[in-house]
Amino acid sequence: MRLIWRGFKAPDYFKRWNERFGFIKSRTSTQKLIWVHAVSVGEAEACRPLIQGLQQRYPAHKILITTMTPTGSARVKMLFADKVMHVYLPYDLPFAVKRFLKAMRPQFGVIMETELWPNLIMECAKQSIPLVIANARLSARSARGYQKVSKLAGQMLQSLPLIATQTHSDRERFIQLGAAKEKVHVVGNLKYEITLPASAIERAEAIRALWGNRPVFIAASTHEGEEEQIIDAARKIRGQFRDLLLIIVPRHPERFDRVAALCRRSGLNTLRRSEGKPCNSQVQALVVDSMGELSTFYGTADVAFVGGSLVAHGGHNLLEPAALSRPVIIGPHYFNFLEVTKQFVEHHAAIEVKNAEQLADTVIDLLTAPQRRAEMGDAGRQLIEQSKGASQRLLNLIDIYISHAKR
Template sequence: MKAIYTLLFHLALPLILLRLLWRGIKAPAYFHRWPERFGKVAAMPASQPIIWVHAVSVGEVEATRPLISGLRASYPEHRILITTMTPTGSERVKKLYTGEVDHCYLPYDLPFAIRRFLKAKHPEFGIIMETELWPNLVDQCHQHHIPLVLANARLSARSAKGYQRFSKLTAQMLKQFCFIAAQTQEDQQRFRALGAEYADVHATGNLKFEISLPASATEQAEAIRSMWGNRPVWIAASTHEGEEELVLNASRKVRAEFPDLLLLLVPRHPERFDRAAALSRKAGFKTLRRSEGKPCGRDIEVLVIDTMGELPTFYATCDVALIGGSLIPHGGHNLLEPAALGRPVLTGPHFFNFNEITKQFLDSGAAMLVRDSHEIAQTMITLLSNAEQRASMGQTAIGQIQRNQGASMRLLNLIKRHIKQA
């Protein structure tokens, strides 16, 4: 089965390269560093012990923060290598760690590329974040006696059904992990049902609850908000195609009650910045882009955040946060950043990528469900009219986060127990 998978991957390479080209047209960073995607990476000194952490993109990179901090304290003589798959993930690594860790792209799941990567980097052990299950990567690490950990692992019922179609390949791959640290007991049960060794799957909690936002974000937010004056502000963060129209329609309805309302519109992907700004202007809103560097006066109705790495700051400026990717069947995004800042959160019905977290927040009253532009508008009007309700939701959100912390320490203890230093 693995041989068939590898053959199909080779045959699909032309399509994969075409996809890189297509993505490069929208985001030029995809044109760069192609050799790394085939394992041609800078070699690291064999005398330097390496801990390798793979985080596919921005969300996973953010989740590594408490883990990296714990690894550096527990293994001070080791160098940390972080791999990603996307340019936005790469940029986030550079911004978070400013040269304190090494970075390169993870190669495609081709045996020759993986071997070349492992030979150059020679990690002592590896930690794969979330559920990045690549059969050749796992097998090559097993052959090279490099222990692998699957950390912060989640597995929805839908994904489990997909893996079940290739049950033998999946079971073999899962058995090759040193251990699996699943987010929840439901995830733990699904990994065991797919063939992972029963005793090697642990429910450790979700690393994303270990959120720690820099104090500078709040300080910058206060300075920005003071320039805007006393006006209501809401943010629609990480929006996707088809969501901006819903958000803009809702904002128009809210403005009937709050004429000085400011909407912060934050598209998920940089290649969509131009389109989001164009949609806002076409809808008749006085629109400013953050990258223009101009003051956001009271006449501005929509501020498009088209810069990278500033989302926490703008979460801190808002009164209410709407999480994108949830109004369409994309699966939603992480609501923990605005929650950690004590902001009430709105989410659409499609949050299956963060099902457990979002349900906890909905059930506790820290978040509210909205299905369309009408519900967004009505809920926004209610919340903007009621400061006490906003404050109560914010405090409940902070409490939810505090009660769910501790996953990073449990993960580190498992690493120390299962992985012996060379």
């Protein structure tokens, strides 16, 4: 029923149902397999340096990447093409998990962030397949949720040979839930390993050259209830900058149509990226309804707002615009990226706003102060450079705790 419901909004959910229930063609090769699970787009991006490191350290192994979402699947294919295997991870049903593991026969697995599925984790333990939780994060809010099933959470965590957390706070929360201290290590955030392709930067420069000197404000990874606030903010900004171009990038593809319709109902001359038409000076709002182009459009903007933060969703990753030296604005709800966002705010690489009015005022201030924009961009890029190295630390731990034991 869930697949049908999601399929009406995003038709790709109607496809590949066999994989959702573990019906996957068994591997006939005797080549050893390393399995990495990246639930969606953000995790697929974050695991890129890890995958490259695994391929270098274990050249004789095959890599399997699983996802749960069609957008994540598309991103894996875009990033890695035929260099890796890819299927959906099945739902956490005992029979589906067993079929998946029997068909793939991984030597060990790496699960990105906090995808704690009880049947999957316990079945891997039963079959002596070591699992690593990588780039692990656990907010105080999520920890309270797991405390309600503390016995089950403790059993899961105790069966894991290695948990590599982003921060010391994450480590403490995992230990409080029952993970063994000696198995939980702080390695940093893999998402700091961001490397943007030169082609994306070149495309951004080429697109921006076509738009001239008009100011550009991007609101990316937006959610239900945010676009209205962003449009209100843009209306106030346009009072100061009449030729403002607002770019909106909704987080989920199934909302592309609704967001474009909302912009038009609000009286904005709106263009959708998929229309393939030039974004001329008459266009007031550009809705990016394509996949894999977020970094390009971040690169076209003067100021970037990262969504999921004006509503209580928990925010999204602000490292991508920061890596492009863009000044970043976030709303008050960023509990999913608490430590990273706090660090950026403290180092004046990001600005927190409480509502649409503050968002508008902040964008106006930044658009009138190019030197401040440059300083914020430099501060963000420096933070990223200083924080790299998580993938190498993780690979070293995998070598010590996992692969060495399996040789």
